[in-house]
Amino acid sequence: MTLATNVDFERVLLPHPGRSEPLNxxxxxxxxxxxxxxxxxxxxxxxxxxxxxxxxxxxxxxxxxxxxxxxxxxxxxxxxxxxxxxxxxxxxxxxxxxxxxxxxxxxxxxxxxxxxxxxxxxxxxxxxxxxxxxxxxxxxxxxxxxxxxxxxxxxxxxxxxxxxxxxxxxxxxxxxxxxxxxxxxxxxxxxxxxxxxxxxxxxxxxxxxxxxxxxxxxxxxxxxxxxxxxxxxxxIGIPPRNTGPKIFCLSGRVNRPGNYELPLGAATIRQLIDDYGQGVIGGRAVKGVLTAGVSAPILTADKLDTKLDYDSVQAAGSMLGSASLIVLDEGTCMVRAAALMEEFFRHESCGKCTPCREGTSWLFEILTRIETGRGMESDLDLLLSLSGEVAGKVLCALGDFATSPVVATVKQYREEYEQHIKEGRCPFDPW
Ligand SMILES: Cc1cc2nc3c(=O)[nH]c(=O)nc-3n(C[C@H](O)[C@H](O)[C@H](O)COP(=O)(O)O)c2cc1C
Ligand code: SF4
Structure with a gap:
């Protein structure tokens, strides 16, 4: 459901926030x-x-x-x-x-x-x-x-x-x-x-x-x-490359998830979470934000002041994609989050290309063993090299998407992976 937004802007796509019946x-x-x-x-x-x-x-x-x-x-x-x-x-x-x-x-x-x-x-x-x-x-x-x-x-x-x-x-x-x-x-x-x-x-x-x-x-x-x-x-927006209104789908650990229509580049990720999503549940800190569903690299919390338009999100290291922002808070185990995303890709791979069909299964297996305390130090390099054998070597973008959660979390939250391996358990909630 669309809720009221606080940027002064004439809504173009969903001009009736809160309405659920169709316009005849x-x-x-x-x-x-x-x-x-x-x-x-x-x-x-x-x-x-x-x-x-x-x-x-x-x-x-x-x-x-x-x-x-x-x-x-x-x-x-x-x-x-x-x-x-x-x-x-x-x-x-x-x-x-x-x-x-x-x-x-x-x-x-x-x-x-x-x-x-x-x-x-x-x-x-x-x-x-x-x-x-x-x-x-x-x-x-x-x-x-x-x-x-x-x-x-x-x-x-x-x-x-x-x-x-x-x-x-x-x-x-x-x-x-x-x-x-x-x-x-x-x-x-x-x-x-x-x-x-x-x-x-x-x-x-x-x-x-x-x-x-x-x-x-x-x-x-x-x-x-x-x-x-x-x-x-x-x-509307920032011409010439980021014009027009955009609907941002906000979900995850926020108080008020929903669809928010805003001009491209009018708000930062932080403003979307705080002003529109009414902040993180329980007032916890943000650990990372997915901007394109699960199909693009996670942005770390230091990127929250990134403007929500195609070029700014790309410059920050991810993609705006369908503008589906999923907020992960400080209580999230990033290894588990990566494993859950990989499970999705493993399930959804159509199986036509061997690197995607086999790679998504193996990535999921390795992530799962790390998350459940059975990982080895060499697993981190293995995850990265295996991802390199999938991305760019397949027929469609699903294979590329499938490597994003792995590469981004291993590179950006490496210490969490290492903690899992060193302690032989998940330092967050058990699986
Ligand atoms: C695995 C996968 C799933 C996709 N799912 C959707 C989808 O659900 N809706 C969509 O519009 N585009 C989806 N796309 C993108 C489409 O292939 C295509 O780029 C898009 O429909 C083009 O429309 P646009 O130019 O209006 O963005 C997906 C791409 C991939 C690789
Ligand atoms: S990359 Fe695309 S075409 Fe190839 S197996 Fe994966 S989903 Fe199928």
Whole structure:
């Protein structure tokens, strides 16, 4: 649930903090909804829409931060079927922003999808939504029916010759389904295993046709960019590389977890925890913060004054990713935390590449034996060398993600590992 925030800022993506019911078509229109869609259909070419999105500086909110307008411009102009695949898999631990967007602002998401279809010349979009998001999927389907009945979407949108059909596809329930090429495989009814690239999805995507894959939050930004213009969008955040609003998912050992919408770079990690999350439970000290779920290195407590934007978090040694901040306090055993994260990756590895399939299992085994007091001094070098045999030697980023918790904790909290090995037990709570 979104709660009140204290930066003076007009919320763009989730303008109704605390609301849990979906905005219907009438309510969304009353707030200027579908104005961008109407504007594009009546006064903009597809290329103009792409140029406006490029000029906004919008970067993908799914993790990699790739510029959205540039991604759209890669789609070939030649006639023939093209597709939009919306990534609503949202399986990264600590990530729950897309869920709220789809549950509360379904029409904003649909309008963004329609604009993307128009920009790249696609008539069909699929929303690949994780199976557990039953409420969000039902609400999206209801909103699609509502928009089609009103002539906003479907055949002949707003009385033009433009057709946009949006289909909700309920996912198969694995983290790897969020990797964009595994998502395409799953949409095609196959086992979700990432494809090797090239060819990239912009050339050969869904059913081997040109396809744009975008995150839900990315697309939810687009209606306002088109309706209000890229100049207005550039007043939010830090242009040119960190523009726009961002939803920060705050969880872990904080008093008030939740989704907080803020301009990129407007708050530091410390402000998010203290002012929005109302501090750490029990007033304990922060030991570390994960900024991108479990997929990027932990930042140590001396990095709490890092601003929350792509470049600042990267300069501090991690990644903003999906902006899912998990706070670990002074009572956390970092060896155990690393082992739990590795257990997740071991379970979610699709098994296609040997270094990832075998490496995640071995990393988990070694972390577990250290945590349970059976570690050896040589294990620390072994963890680092084994991680080096996985990262960069696999087909998709899951393998790289899987080494982050290990490398970051061994390097930054080495003394905790050494204490486990020396004392032959966990100095924190037993496993
Ligand atoms: C293992 C793995 C899981 C991912 N899960 C998601 C996800 O749940 N949602 C998402 O939007 N992107 C996810 N991504 C990133 C996508 O592959 C892709 O970069 C993104 O959907 C592109 O959208 P964007 O440009 O709008 O960010 C994942 C990537 C990997 C490697
Ligand atoms: S890196 Fe891991 S998850 Fe990705 S394709 Fe290879 S085995 Fe599958």
């Amino acid at each position: 078509l009438k309510e969304y229109r009353a707030e200027g909804g579908y104005a961008g869609w109407q504007k594009a259909l009546t006064s903009m070419t597809a290329d103009q829409v792409i140029e406006e999105v490029k000029a906004s500086g919008l970067r993908g909110r799914g993790g990699a931060g790739f510029p959205t307008g540039t991604k759209w411009s890669f789609i070939p102009k030649a006639p023939g079927a093209k597709y939009v695949a919306v990534n609503a898999d949202e399986s990264e631990p600590g990530t729950f922003k897309d869920r709220e967007l789809m549950e509360v602002e379904p029409h904003r998401v649909l309008e963004g999808i329609a604009l993307c279809c128009y920009a790249i010349g696609a008539e069909t979009a699929f929303i690949y939504i994780r199976g557990e998001y039953v409420c969000a999927a039902d609400r999206l389907e209801a909103a699609i029916a509502e928009a089609e009945a009103a002539g906003v979407l479907g055949q002949g949108c707003h009385g033009t010759s433009v057709n946009v059909t949006i289909i909700v596809f309920r996912g198969a329930g694995a983290y790897i389904c969020g990797e964009e090429t595994a998502l395409l495989e799953s949409l095609e009814g196959k086992r979700p295993m990432p494809r090797s690239r090239p060819p990239f999805p912009a050339v050969e995507g869904l059913y081997r046709r040109p396809t744009v894959i975008n995150n839900v939050e990315t697309l939810a930004n687009v209606p306002s960019i088109i309706a209000r213009g890229s100049d207005w969008y550039n007043t």
